[in-house]
Amino acid sequence: MEKKRDEWEKTLEIKDLVIHYTSDSETVYAVNGIDMEISKGKTLGLVGETGAGKTTTALSILNLIPEPSGKIISGEVKVKGKDVLQMGTQELRSLRGDQVAMIFQDPFSSLNPRKTVAETIEEPLILSKMIPDKEKRFIRVLELMDRVGLAERLVNIYPHELDGGRRQRIGIARALALDPKFIVCDEPVSALDVSIQAQILNLMKKIQKEMGITYIFITHDLSVVNHFSDDIAVMYLGRLVEKAPAEELFQSPLHPYTKALLSAIPVLRIHNRPERMLLKGEITSPVNPKPICRFANRCSLAKEICSSEEPELLEVSPGHFVACHCCKNNKK
Structure with a gap:
């Protein structure tokens, strides 16, 4: 009985999702084998730089990957237990109607x-x-x-x-x-002034509390996602590099990329300001990438194994996952 209850509470489950974009002889690995889930009435913040694969992941939830350039290679995207990627036209229409909705980034062009x-x-x-x-x-x-x-x-x-x-x-x-029971929020406040951002976020929180809606909240602004999300997943070039409860991720980040993102958050004080971590080195190309750590070229902690083997996303403490050869053994 408990198992059925747990399954019912998972509004979204993504397993081993792989999405490619092809152009001539090149293949861009936009999403390369990610796993995540969101429980009913909760918010998952999905963060990362432009090109990390956040929006592509969001579009897959509604099965809206643009064709013919975009193609879902493998994986499952289940909403309330049903695989969206296996649905027919009528089922998708129903899903997009009364189950899943989307709030877009630009409030004018949408x-x-x-x-x-x-x-x-x-x-x-x-x-x-x-x-x-x-x-x-x-x-x-x-x-x-x-x-x-x-x-x-x-x-x-x-x-x-x-x-x-x-x-x-x-x-x-x-x-x-x-x-709808589930709403995909694709950077819904990034185009707004800071004061307006707070109003919209408070409104969305109020609606979630009243209606029990589940959110996936995509953004590049960690200062925003900290106050809005229950859990945070960090993406880098199509891969999840860290996932943890919001409070724990901010207090004890493990992946070097997560630490760099957190160090970029503006701090309103003159003294005892945290040191900014500047990322140097070339960004790994997402075109036909090798099975290695995609962050290795920009990582100050990189070892030899980082350039020869891709790290797995492993649980290092309850609910805290990280994909890094240099920090995966830092269990608490």
């Missing part, structure tokens, strides 16, 4: 400039035929606007007439339209 606020939020309700009656749909739109903090007077306003924060609230309302 909205149709020819649709008003009400029309944008109403669109998924029309497509899903969830609420056939027009008047009832409008009532639902007003409810969603109120939930995300949009005034009723904005129903007939177009996106270009609003600021970035209100535009992103429209995107959140649209994502909530069909009562």
